[in-house]
Amino acid sequence: MSRTVSSWILSSARNSIVLQGKGRLYSICIPNRNKIKWKLVFSKTRPCPAGSCSLDNTFSLKKAFRHTSTEEEHFSFQLSPSQINDILRAGELSHKILDLNGKNANSVLRFESNQLASNTPIEDRRSAATCLQTKGMMFGVFDGHAGSACAQAVSERLLHYIAVSLMSRQTLEEIELAVECMKPVLPILQWHKHPNDVEYREITSQYFENLRVYWQHLLDLDTEPGFSLEEAMICAFKRLDSDISLEVQAPQENELMRNIALQVAFSGATACVAHVDGVHLHVANTGDCRAVLGVLEEDGTWSTVPLTRDHNAFDEFEIRRLKREHPRSEEKTLFVNDRLLGILMPSRAFGDVQLKWSKELQHSVLENSCDVEGLNIYQYVPPNYHTPPYLTAEPEVTYHKLRGKDKFLVIASDGLWEMLSNEKVVKLVAGHLTELNVQKPQLAFEKPVNLGYMHSLLLQRKNRGIASLDQNIATHLIRHAIGSNEYGEVDQEKLAAMLTLPEDLARMYRDDITVTVVYFNSETIENYYRNN
Numbered sequence: 001m002s003r004t005v006s007s008w009i010l011s012s013a014r015n016s017i018v019l020q021g022k023g024r025l026y027s028i029c030i031p032n033r034n035k036i037k038w039k040l041v042f043s044k045t046r047p048c049p050a051g052s053c054s055l056d057n058t059f060s061l062k063k064a065f066r067h068t069s070t071e072e073e074h075f076s077f078q079l080s081p082s083q084i085n086d087i088l089r090a091g092e093l094s095h096k097i098l099d100l101n102g103k104n105a106n107s108v109l110r111f112e113s114n115q116l117a118s119n120t121p122i123e124d125r126r127s128a129a130t131c132l133q134t135k136g137m138m139f140g141v142f143d144g145h146a147g148s149a150c151a152q153a154v155s156e157r158l159l160h161y162i163a164v165s166l167m168s169r170q171t172l173e174e175i176e177l178a179v180e181c182m183k184p185v186l187p188i189l190q191w192h193k194h195p196n197d198v199e200y201r202e203i204t205s206q207y208f209e210n211l212r213v214y215w216q217h218l219l220d221l222d223t224e225p226g227f228s229l230e231e232a233m234i235c236a237f238k239r240l241d242s243d244i245s246l247e248v249q250a251p252q253e254n255e256l257m258r259n260i261a262l263q264v265a266f267s268g269a270t271a272c273v274a275h276v277d278g279v280h281l282h283v284a285n286t287g288d289c290r291a292v293l294g295v296l297e298e299d300g301t302w303s304t305v306p307l308t309r310d311h312n313a314f315d316e317f318e319i320r321r322l323k324r325e326h327p328r329s330e331e332k333t334l335f336v337n338d339r340l341l342g343i344l345m346p347s348r349a350f351g352d353v354q355l356k357w358s359k360e361l362q363h364s365v366l367e368n369s370c371d372v373e374g375l376n377i378y379q380y381v382p383p384n385y386h387t388p389p390y391l392t393a394e395p396e397v398t399y400h401k402l403r404g405k406d407k408f409l410v411i412a413s414d415g416l417w418e419m420l421s422n423e424k425v426v427k428l429v430a431g432h433l434t435e436l437n438v439q440k441p442q443l444a445f446e447k448p449v450n451l452g453y454m455h456s457l458l459l460q461r462k463n464r465g466i467a468s469l470d471q472n473i474a475t476h477l478i479r480h481a482i483g484s485n486e487y488g489e490v491d492q493e494k495l496a497a498m499l500t501l502p503e504d505l506a507r508m509y510r511d512d513i514t515v516t517v518v519y520f521n522s523e524t525i526e527n528y529y530r531n532n
Contacts, residue, residue, distance in 0.1 A: 079496040087499050088479055091115040092472045093194040095128070097137075097521075107278050107402060107524050108137050113194075113516040114474035116415075116482070118506045123148040124413050124514040125155035125269075126197075129189040134166040136277030138189075141289050141514050143270045143413040145344070147376070149263035150351035153244065154271055156199060157207055161240045162275065163188050164215045165232035172215050179212060203257050210243050229275060230397040233284040237271070241350050241393035248353070249365060259375055262365075266377045268344070268352035271395070272308060272411050274518065279402040279528050281409070283307045284395035287346035290417050293400065294408045294426040302430045304422045305406075307398045310414075311348040313338040318347045326387050333384035341382040341390060348392055354380060356389035404526040407433065409518040412477075415511030419481035424488075428480055429517060432473050474515040482510055 079087075096110040113126055123144035130137050138159050144151030164172070171186070178185045200207075218226070227235060248265040252258035270287020283291045285308040293305035311318050313335040322334050336342030344355065354362060359381050366372050366379050400406075410425055420428070470476040480488075483495030501509060 079500060081492070084492070084495055084499060088116065088475050089114070089470075089472070091194060091196065092475055093126075093128075093192070094472055095192045105524055106137075107521055107528075108276050109519040109521040111139060111192075111516060111518045112472045112474050113514075114472055114478055115514045116478050116512070118415065118510050118512045119148075120503050121148055122512050123151055124415070124512040125151040126514050126516055127155045127159055127273075128192040128516065129159050129163075130192070131163050131166070132187050132190055133171050134163060136275050136280075138162060138273060138275050139409075139411055139516050139518055140271060140273040141411045141413055141516055142272075143287065143289050143415075143512070143514070145268050145270075145349075146352075147263060147267040149260065150244070150265075150267040151269035152198065152200060153207075153260075153264045154240065154269050154350050157211070158236065158240055158271060158273065160188055160211055161214065161236035162233055162273065164211065164218070165227055165236045166229065167215070167218075168226065169219065172219050176212075176215065176219065200260060203260050206247070206257060210247065214239055214243070229277075229280070229282050230399065233273065233275065233282060233397050234395060237284060237286060237350075237393050237395045244351055245353055245356065249361075258369070262369060262372065262375055262377055265351055265353045268349040270311075270346050270349050270413075271393075273395075274409060274411055276402075276409075276518065279525055281307075281400045281402055282397055283400075283411075284397045285309070285311070286348040286350065286393050286395040287311050288414045288417075289412065290414070290422075291398075291409060291411045292422045292425060293406055294410065294429055295403075296405050296407050296430070298405070302426055304426045305400070306422055307400060307409075309396065310346075310417075311396075312346055313340070315347075322347065322390070326390070330384060330386060334390070341384065343382055344391070348394065350393045352391050355382075355391040358388055359385065402520060402525050404522045404529075406520055406525070407522065408520060410477075410515065411518070412515040413511070413513060415513035416477060416481050416515055418511060419484075419513075420477070424480075425477060428477055429473055432470075432476050433519075436471075473517045477515050477517075478513050481513060 091114045093113040094110065097106045097108050111128060113128065115122060115124055115126065117124075125142040125144065125148070127140040127142070128138070140155060140159060142151040142155045142158075167175075175185055175188075177183075226232075244265055248261040250261075252261065270289050272283065272285045272287075272289035272291055274291060275282045275284075285291065288310040289308070290310065291307040293307055295303045295305055297303055309315055309317065313319065319335065322340075323331055326334060334341065339345055340347050341355065344352065357365075362379050362381070366377065369377075372378070408429055410429060412425075416425070470479060479490055479495065482498040483490040483492070485491040485494060498510060
């Protein structure tokens with residue numbers, strides 16, 4: 001980014017009337033004498049609800065470099081390379097899979113993840129866990145809107161609901177007996193978390209009790225062997241969303257728990273979860289997060305296999321689905337300005353009870369609540385709200401049988417996909433993977449050493465891609481997403497500008513970005529086919 005472009009960003013923030021980004025109207029800039037007031041309209045997000053911000057202290061490092069307002073007198077886009085790296089790498093998470101013998105017999109080799117905030121606090125969440133009572137690993141990305149509360153709750157709870165749905169009747173009975181006898185309960189998941197990943201510790205006991213009610217329901221079904229994996233994921237998504245809705249309607253003596261339940265239900269989150277068990281890959285998606293498979297073809301080229309569809313106004317299947325579910329008289333009002341009822345970009349999501357409940361139920365719950373305005377929760381019934389629910393959390397589940405040539409899976413929130421195409425993401429990961437596989441050349445100096453010889457060695461290193469700026473592939477993708485110029489190269493000035501954008505402007509140019517890349521163990525996958 002040149003100085004002219006940097007200046008244009010700041011100038012547009014202070015002087016323009018309307019700014020748009022990626023086809024979305026994020027905010028309107030209203031000049032008022034010598035001051036400017038920013039008014040959010042049709043934004044996918046609202047300011048963080050009270051109470052929720054205090055729960056999320058993630059990535060405080062980045063905020064130290066960000067301006068709080070475009071009104072600051074001494075406004076600068078300057079960051080040193082080390083400061084840029086500190087910001088980009090603050091949320092890095094990586095985990096290599098090993099078995100007890102030190103050899104990896106898992107089809108997952110390792111995973112790498114990272115996040116970058118645009119909203120303050122960040123509204124995206126992520127999860128990764130190994131199933132302990134069933135087989136497989138799970139990876140999830142959750143994109144919150146109207147605050148982080150719903151994404152936070154879903155990231156903590158959804159994988160448990162899926163794991164419970166997959167358990168045998170015998171295992172469920174053992175867990176229930178342990179709870180009844182107040183004995184230690186078998187661990188369900190082994191989490192792989194970043195140290196800054198936050199939890200709703202105050203409400204954990206209630207979450208566990210509602211999870212218990214769910215497995216009691218599964219025991220009452222008296223079915224064996226139970227759900228298929230696809231059925232388990234669908235049932236888990238729907239059940240959790242139902243629990244979120246019921247929890248806010250239930251009487252609560254504890255004010256903090258009541259407030260959290262309100263924030264969770266009246267905010268929202270999209271979700272994309274992958275379950276990997278041997279060669280069996282299932283991806284459940286609700287909303288506009290995305291999962292893409294990187295495939296190395298026999299001729300050495302890379303191809304892209306999308307495993308999800310974006311659930312929004314640009315998807316013909318979603319438009320037809322909603323038209324089937326509502327009267328013909330509402331066909332022209334279901335999507336307004338490419339948003340569901342003119343409000344929400346995704347057409348499937350957790351929470352968002354404003355688009356699921358009747359007007360009467362919304363009024364009743366909010367009327368009986370305490371300080372809903374303090375929680376930034378307001379009853380707003382959109383025009384043409386006649387036949388709710390208009391929104392569902394039911395996911396689409398895609399199954400893919402892994403092959404030796406399937407090398408990696410990228411799961412990310414829409415903040416990445418708004419900046420980079422599926423093909424570009426796969427190309428970047430593939431290039432990074434190739435670079436890491438190249439061995440460093442030996443620096444065996446000949447005597448006498450001269451400048452020409454040293455220059456030759458440096459060129460060899462450069463040409464063979466030895467020095468990788470980012471070891472974590474998710475960081476590599478985020479760096480390119482916000483810093484690439486028109487030639488696909490990272491522009492340091494643009495990168496610095498995008499990272500220092502003030503809070504009242506950043507959301508107009510980039511969304512929260514969360515990326516998880518799962519690398520597959522080709523040897524294990526090929527052994528499966530040889531043995532079967």
